[in-house]
Amino acid sequence: MFLVVVVLSLPGFIHSFQPLFSFDGNSTTHRDITQRAVLRKTAEVCRDIAASEGRDFSLTIDDSLTVARVQRACSSAGTSTSLVSTVMFRTSIANMYFSNAKVDVAFALSEEHHFDDETFQGGRDIITAGVSAVKASVKLESFIAGRWTLGRVCHTLQDFYSHSNWVELGNKAPYSALIRPDQPLENLAGPNTPTCRSCTGGNCADNLLPELLQQGLLTSGYFNIFSSSKPAGKCSHGGSFDKTSKQDPVGGISKDDTGSSHGSLHHKAADLAVNATMELLEDIRVATGDKNFLRLMGLSQSSVLCFVIDTTGSMSDDISEAKRVSFDIIDRKRGTEQEPSAYILVPFNDPGFGPLTMTTNADVFKDRINKLTASGGGDIPELCLSGLQLALTAAPPSSEIFVFTDAPAKDAHLKSTITALIESTKSVVTFMLTDVLASRRRRRSLQGTSPRSMSQSDAQLYRDLARASGGQSIEVTKSDLSLATSVIEDSSASAVVTVFQVVRNPGRPDNFTFTVDGSLRNMTAYITGAPSLTFNLTSSKGVSQSSSQSSGPLASFTTAGNLRRLSLNTDNQTGSWEISVASSSPYSVKVTGQSSVNFIYNLVEAHEGAHGDFSLKEGRPLSGGNASLLVSVTGSDTVKVTEVTLFDSSGPTEVNGSLQAVGSGNFLVTFSGVPAGDFAVRLRGEDSSSSSRSTQSGFQRQAPTQIKTSSISVTAQANNSNIEPGSTISIPFTVTTTSNGVVNNSATGSFTVRANNDRSYPSASPSTVTVAAGSGGKANATVTLTVPASATSGTDVTLTIEAENAAATDTNYAVLRFSVSSKVTDISRPVCQVVSSSTSCPSSSSLCASSQWKFVANLTDGINGTGIESVTVRQGNGTLNTSTVDGAGGENITVATYSASCCAQSVELAVVDRVGNVGTCGGQARESTTATPATTAAVSTTSTGGHTLGISYCLWISVAVSLLWK
Known part of the structure; x- marks a missing residue:
C-alpha cells in the first residue's frame, strides 16, 4: 500500500486516458x-x-x-x-x-x-x-x-x-x-x-x-x-x-x-x-x-420511499401512521412519473433488525408494511442504528430516509459509522420521534421502572445525525404524528431541492436570507425549535408576516410538536427573502422547493505531476488543508455558476472556492485552508433557461449533507472489489495524523479503530493502532472480511473503517463497497437451432395484415450450462410462446414459437442463461413473388441434444427462412 502511495505521488504517473479532466482542452x-x-x-x-x-x-x-x-x-x-x-x-x-x-x-x-x-x-x-x-x-x-x-x-x-x-x-x-x-x-x-x-x-x-x-x-x-x-x-x-x-x-x-x-x-x-x-x-x-x-x-424521475420503523410494543400508532402516509403516496402516484422509483422498508426492535425489503413493486411494499405488528419491548432501547445502517447502504445516494421510533438507540456505538455512511451517500435522514420527555431527567413510574420514553440526551443522538445529513428531528406526541408526516409527502414530490438550511445550537436570534428564483415552485419552509420560538417572514417585495399569523399574505403554516411547516406564496416575488428567528433554544430552518435546477458535488483529491489528475476522495477533508470539489449542475444546460461556498451552518465562517469549468456543466472548485468545523456547500448562479419565469434569474441551492473536516486521514485499498462466497479478503489501511492538511511526520498517538459491515459478515480488525515515533506519522493495519459460502452472487456489502483519536474528539473513515461474485465457469452463450417456419405471406403489402407467419427454434444452454432463464423478443411485434422439453443428452431444450403478421416479416430473439450470457436468434420471412399454391410438408429436425421433434406446417415453397446468429 505504501509503495502505491509513493508511486502515485510521482510526476506523470497516470498511463491511460486521463481519468477525469483534460487540462490541455483537447483530449478525451x-x-x-x-x-x-x-x-x-x-x-x-x-x-x-x-x-x-x-x-x-x-x-x-x-x-x-x-x-x-x-x-x-x-x-x-x-x-x-x-x-x-x-x-x-x-x-x-x-x-x-x-x-x-x-x-x-x-x-x-x-x-x-x-x-x-x-x-x-x-x-x-x-x-x-x-x-x-x-x-x-x-x-x-x-x-x-x-x-x-x-x-x-x-x-x-x-x-x-x-x-x-x-x-x-x-x-x-x-x-x-x-x-x-x-x-x-x-x-x-x-x-x-x-x-x-x-x-x-x-x-x-x-x-x-x-x-x-x-x-x-x-x-x-x-x-x-x-x-x-x-x-x-x-x-x-x-x-x-x-x-x-x-x-x-x-x-x-x-x-x-x-x-x-x-x-x-x-x-x-x-x-x-x-x-x-x-x-x-x-x-x-x-x-x-x-x-x-x-x-x-440511474434514470428515474422520482426518489425512493424509505422507512425504518421501530416495531416494539408501544409503536402501534406510529406503524399505523407510517402505513397511512405510505399508502396515500402510493395510491396517489401509482402509474405516474412521480411514483417512487423503489420502496425500502427496514423494521427494527431488540434483539433483531431487518430484514431489508427493497422492491419496485408497490403492492409488495404494501404487503410488507401491512404485516408489521408492534410487540415486545423489554428494556426500552432498540437497535435503531443497525436498521438505519441497512437502509443507508441499500438506498440510492441522495435518498431521503424516514425513521420512526419512540425509544433510545441501544446501538449508539454505531453513531460514527452512521455518520460516515450519511456523508458518503449524501442521504438525508429525518427522525419522527414520539413522546420525547420535556425534562432532561428520565421520569420513573410508580413501580420505579422507566416508562417507554426518550430523554433529551437520548434524543440528542438522533438530532446530531439529522443535522449531519441535512434532515430534521421532528418531535411530536403520538396523537400529533399525523400532522408531522406531511414532510414525507413533501419529500416524495418531484424535483425537490434545498434552497437554504441552517442550524443554530446554541440558539440565538438571527436573520437569514435566501433567494427565490423563477424556476422554483411549491416552496416550503420548516422551522423546528422550542414552543417559545417566534419568527418573522419578509418577501422580496418587502411584505412581512409574523409567527402570530397562521395564515397571511406570504404563507400559511401548521404546528406539530417542535415543527412549524410554512407553505410559502412566492408567486411573482422572485429575489431575496428573509426569515428572522428569535429563540434562545436550539433551532433549525430549512427552505425547499421544486425545481429542475439543482447540483451534486463530490470531494476529489489531486495526484501531482505533469500528467496529474484527480480521483474521488474517501472520507473527510483535512483540517487546515486545501479541499477540492467536482460540482455538477443538473437540470439545465444554461446555468452560469458564479459562486460555490463552504459555510459553517452554526457560525459565521465562510470559505469561497475558486471555480474552473471542466465541461458538461461540471466545475472543479478548490478551497484553500479550510478550517476545522462542519460545513455546508452552497451554490449560487444565474439561469437563463426558458423554464424560468424570467429571462435571467439568480438562484441559490444548498447541499443538505454536512462536510466535516478532520486532522486524521484514513486510507484503505482492497486488491479486489469482488469477493467469492466462502472466501476471506484482507484490506490494508493506514491511519495518519495531519497538520494543516499534510502528514505530521513527527506525530505520535493511539487511535481507536472500528470496522463495521452492513451484512454482519465475520470480520477482524485491531481495536487500536499506534502511530509510533519514527513511523513518519503513520500506522498500518489490516481488516479481514469473510463472506459466508451461502452468500448469493450479486449481494453487495459495505465496509466502514473508522479511526478516532484518544480524546474521542476527532474521527475519520474510509467506506468500501464489495460485490459477492461467484467464480465465472459458464462463459458459453445459449445455442439456437431453427426447427421450422411456415408462412402464407402474399407479395402485395396491402394484403399482409390478413396473413400470419410462424418461426420455431430450439434453444439450449448445453449439458454443462446454467440453463436458459429468459427468452424475449428484441425485434418484432408478434406473439412469443415457450415450452420446455428434455433433450436426448439430458439437457433442457426451450422451444420458442413466434407468430406474427406478414406485415412484420422478421424476428430477433434474445436468449439469456442464468448467469447472463446472451445469445440472439432470428429469422426472416421473404415475400412470395409468384402465385404458387400452398404445400403441406412435414419437417423433422434434430436438436442439439439429438432429440427429434416432428412438426407439420403449411409452407409456401418460395418462402425462405434465414437463421441469424450473432
Missing part, C-alpha cells in the same frame, strides 16, 4: 468516454421503449447529448415546462466514472487492468468477471454496487483502445471478443515476435513494424516504472515515466492523450472506446432487460 478522458456511452445507450433504450409504446422520440442520438436532454426525452411527460430531476442520473453516471478513474489508483501497477504488456487474456478475464458481477448485482437489484463494478470494467475495456495497436491496424469497429469470452482472441503477436522499432527524432508515428501491420497482429505497449527491462523488440507504452520506453526500441504507442507517442490517433481511439463501452452496455441491457438497465443507469 475516461469521464468523457463513459458519460458519452451511457447517455447514447440510455437514449437508445428510451427510443426503443417509446417505439414499442407508439410514442414519439425526437432526440438526436450523438455525442452532443447532455444529461438533462436525455432525462427529459426519456420522460414520457417531459415537456419543456415539466419538472424533471436529473440528480439521480447525474449521481449514477458520476459513480461510474469515479469508479473508472479509481482503477488508476487501486490497480496502478496491474498490467491486466490496463491491457499493458500484451496481457490480452488477463485483461479480458477482468472484463468477463466484472460483467458477470454487474449482471448478478442487477439481478438482486443491487444497482449501486453494479455501477461501481461497471465503472471499473469500463476502464479496462477503454484502455485497450489507447494501449494496443487496434486503431493502427485500421479497425473501425470495437474488438467484440473482449466482451465475448467464448470467442478466441486471434492474431496476437507471440511472445517472441518483434513489434516495434525505435522512434526517430522523437517521432513515433511509424514505429510499429510494417510486417506486424501487414500480418494484422495485435500487440500492446510494455510499461514499467521501476525497470527498463522488456522482451526484445517489443513496443513500450511510452511517456516520461515509462522506463521501458528508454530501452531499444525506444518510444511508445500510447494514445492516452493528444500529446502521447501516437497522440494523432487519440480521438480515433477514444471514439472506438465509446463504441466499445456502448457494446458492453448493450450486452448488459439484453441480459438484464430494459427496465433494470435504466435503473442501473
